[in-house]
């Protein structure tokens with residue numbers, strides 16, 4: 001299959017220029033002005049930006065959180081991703097049976113994705129417990145293409161500081177990357193019980209039971225633990241100034257510390273938890289949506305290079321059947337938000353169109369840095385001869401409001417309803433194939449391929 005894009009305004013993390021781009025066999029073959037090849041599919045995209053396809057390194061498809069199962073699987077989730085300008089996802093594997101091996105979950109996730117995913121994909125390993133068997137299995141996971149592993153500091157499978165230390169020693173000597181959900185579990189536990197005893201069970205007490213200091217404390221603790229072991233550390237879904245300050249401090253001292261934030265922390269604020277008619281439940285996620293002043297700090301963190309990636313933590317539940325389980329008690333509401341489809345548009349609109357970041361920084365955080373950090377660069381995350389032809393066309397002039405009716409996520413709401421967008425993706429190309437045009441998915445189910453990722457070497 002061949003494709004010629006004419007007059008593209010090509011944007012990478014470093015430069016912008018106008019050129020034609022010739023694609024064959026799924027690969028970018030040539031980037032030059034005035035390429036003429038008769039009798040192949042040719043599209044003129046003058047006036048539009050061409051960026052490397054979005055890479056979302058934090059999704060949860062098919063996940064069972066105990067009280068509910070998320071509603072997007074690897075088909076609906078990746079169709080939504082593709083429609084929103086994302087051509088690669090790295091999913092966080094969910095927890096398996098107690099005591100299971102790392103490969104147990106890997107095999108299960110291969111099965112989930114194989115015949116369903118419509119874009120290329122990989123997984124992060126999930127660490128449920130630490131013992132010698134798990135530590136010994138890490139090398140074979142890395143050689144099977146999984147170099148990043150997530151540890152939780154809260155929830156049922158939280159790891160102790162000692163476990164984190166053992167894990168980070170192992171990863172630092174094996175080419176692995178430790179990714180962490182940082183929240184101080186004791187604070188959360190205490191506050192939740194306290195609020196429950198006082199009958200404070202509305203959605204805003206979800207936020208109050210997880211204060212930003214409790215995220216900051218956990219970020220700081222992990223930064224110190226990994227400084228002992230010299231292990232690269234990646235903080236997932238950073239939501240607050242306190243956490244960012246600890247990251248700055250560690251990075252300025254020369255530590256290998258990286259951070260991800262998500263659109264919900266950049267554009268929404270805590271007022272969402274006080275919406276009428278139980279709507280506050282729609283926004284229950286962890287860490288919670290913060291007070292407004294954190295937003296500007298996070299944008300600043302992106303501009304200054306302390307936050308390298310913007311992912312989504314997409315974990316979708318239906319409002320009417322699942323989120324509403326928490327209407328009398330926030331603790332019964334499954335945690336998570338949809339967002340895999342709206343990330344690129346929100347980052348372009350809120351970031352570039354509103355002048356908070358330049359367009360190269362936008363490409364860097366939605367595509368290039370995720371590819372580099374997670375071992376798929378330069379196959380993905382760049383526009384260069386020899387790279388996969390994963391490309392997204394953005395029309396900077398489109399103005400519209402985000403509305404659930406136009407999205408493909410398998411939920412009955414979007415937390416970003418009614419936000420006005422200036423500029424958004426209008427075409428998605430995955431390995432040279434146009435799979436989304438005019439907000440319609442036109443590719444084949446199961447066409448996505450597993451990406452065997454390289455060990456950490458950022």
Ligand SMILES: [Zn+2]
Pocket residue numbers: 058060092313
């Ligand atoms: Zn997550």
